[in-house]
Amino acid sequence: MDLTVIVPTFNEAPNVAELVRRVEKAVEGIDAEILFVDDSNDNTPDVVREVASRHVLPVRLLHRDNPVGGLSGAVIEGLRSTTSRWSIVMDGDLQHRPETLPAILAKGDATGADVVVASRHVDGGSSDGLSGGVRRLVSQTSIKVTKALFPSRLHGTSDPMSGFFGLRRGSIEVDGLHARGFKILLEILARQSLSVAEVPLVFEARLAGTSKADMKQGIALGRQLFDLKFGRISGFAAIGALGAVANLAILYGLQQFGVGYLAAACIAAVATIIGNFLLQERFIFNDLKAGARTVWKRWWHTFAFNGTESAVRTFLLWLIVETTSLHSVLVQAGLIAIGFTLRYLYQSRIVYKNVGTSEPTLDDIVESETAAHEAATHDISAHDAHPATGPVRQAEVA
Numbered sequence: 001m002d003l004t005v006i007v008p009t010f011n012e013a014p015n016v017a018e019l020v021r022r023v024e025k026a027v028e029g030i031d032a033e034i035l036f037v038d039d040s041n042d043n044t045p046d047v048v049r050e051v052a053s054r055h056v057l058p059v060r061l062l063h064r065d066n067p068v069g070g071l072s073g074a075v076i077e078g079l080r081s082t083t084s085r086w087s088i089v090m091d092g093d094l095q096h097r098p099e100t101l102p103a104i105l106a107k108g109d110a111t112g113a114d115v116v117v118a119s120r121h122v123d124g125g126s127s128d129g130l131s132g133g134v135r136r137l138v139s140q141t142s143i144k145v146t147k148a149l150f151p152s153r154l155h156g157t158s159d160p161m162s163g164f165f166g167l168r169r170g171s172i173e174v175d176g177l178h179a180r181g182f183k184i185l186l187e188i189l190a191r192q193s194l195s196v197a198e199v200p201l202v203f204e205a206r207l208a209g210t211s212k213a214d215m216k217q218g219i220a221l222g223r224q225l226f227d228l229k230f231g232r233i234s235g236f237a238a239i240g241a242l243g244a245v246a247n248l249a250i251l252y253g254l255q256q257f258g259v260g261y262l263a264a265a266c267i268a269a270v271a272t273i274i275g276n277f278l279l280q281e282r283f284i285f286n287d288l289k290a291g292a293r294t295v296w297k298r299w300w301h302t303f304a305f306n307g308t309e310s311a312v313r314t315f316l317l318w319l320i321v322e323t324t325s326l327h328s329v330l331v332q333a334g335l336i337a338i339g340f341t342l343r344y345l346y347q348s349r350i351v352y353k354n355v356g357t358s359e360p361t362l363d364d365i366v367e368s369e370t371a372a373h374e375a376a377t378h379d380i381s382a383h384d385a386h387p388a389t390g391p392v393r394q395a396e397v398a
């Protein structure tokens with residue numbers, strides 16, 4: 001298949017029929033399908049099924065019972081479940097004109113680009129449909145800041161926050177993407193070096209329903225930028241440093257109350273491990289919790305590893321200081337650096353590893369007759385042949 005139009009939806013029931021009608025018309029002559037990745041708690045899935053039955057264009061629905069990663073998570077799930085040559089992501093509220101779909105495909109094929117962005121900020125584009133001057137200002141400012149942070153990766157696009165874009169499926173490494181917030185295009189462009197082309201986007205007003213963007217999305221964008229720029233490890237280091245200060249403060253404070261230094265050191269170690277764990281759960285590995293082992297298992301892994309690490313570190317400190325002429329502070333600094341790296345690797349690779357904890361039911365996948373036939377005749381490329389990970393399995397039902 002040439003094209004999968006991926007439409008993330010959250011309570012978009014009144015927009016579905018018109019969207020499918022216009023997409024079907026726009027992609028006439030192209031071997032295409034629509035894939036709704038839906039997290040709704042209204043009747044959107046029913047409406048999609050009903051509309052699918054009335055159209056020749058294959059319409060697939062991937063409903064997530066356990067939505068992870070919001071809009072970005074939905075797009076990633078969509079990408080995982082398609083092998084079409086191109087995927088085009090578009091909103092389900094008709095703020096993105098379906099009539100632009102063929103232009104995106106044509107641009108990609110003509111230029112050989114990996115990504116084609118429908119941009120509000122090129123000749124012929126506009127963001128008039130963005131409600132309110134404040135939102136427009138916020139949007140423009142965040143584009144400027146973001147482009148300044150990633151000058152080379154975002155060089156090719158004037159609109160890295162666009163929600164309307166085409167991806168040459170074979171060029172995109174989906175596994176490295178982090179699912180959070182609304183800005184999945186930014187995530188894709190910042191993580192990988194990709195060639196980009198653009199077509200104009202006339203951003204329309206919503207057809208019906210209400211926007212799901214809110215302050216939370218702004219905060220999510222800030223965290224996403226920080227993480228993309230500095231990586232998870234810097235936040236982990238900041239929490240580690242905070243923990244070290246707290247450790248010394250507790251050690252000192254308890255001794256003021258007459259507690260012996262060894263007992264105080266043990267209490268300080270346990271208190272710091274608990275504090276670090278709570279902070280990393282909240283701020284560092286927040287987006288990985290959903291697919292990882294349960295919170296109690298994460299806690300015990302952390303406690304056991306960090307406890308062992310500090311015991312071994314203290315023993316090595318004693319051993320090295322007693323048997324060499326190295327200064328204890330120097331030795332401790334080296335051991336802390338090694339311990340920090342090991343702790344980070346253990347946490348990110350093992351404690352928060354995706355083990356697919358929540359299993360959804362299979363019932364929510366529908367395909368129209370045509371789509372079912374299409375899927376049955378699909379070749380799954382090696383790139384996509386990996387088994388589904390995470391809480392939602394693939395929608396490839398033959």
Ligand SMILES: Nc1nc2c(ncn2[C@@H]2O[C@H](COP(=O)(O)OP(=O)(O)O)[C@@H](O)[C@H]2O)c(=O)[nH]1
Pocket residue numbers: 007008009010011012037038039040067069070071074090091092093095163210211212213
């Ligand atoms: N699957 C899924 N779609 C979402 C989620 N949040 C928003 N969307 C969809 O993403 C698209 C853009 O969201 P919208 O609320 O219109 O944001 P705005 O255009 O920035 O105001 C729409 O099709 C929404 O239905 C979500 O958590 N999950």
Ligand SMILES: [Mg+2]
Pocket residue numbers: 091093095206211
């Ligand atoms: Mg919208």
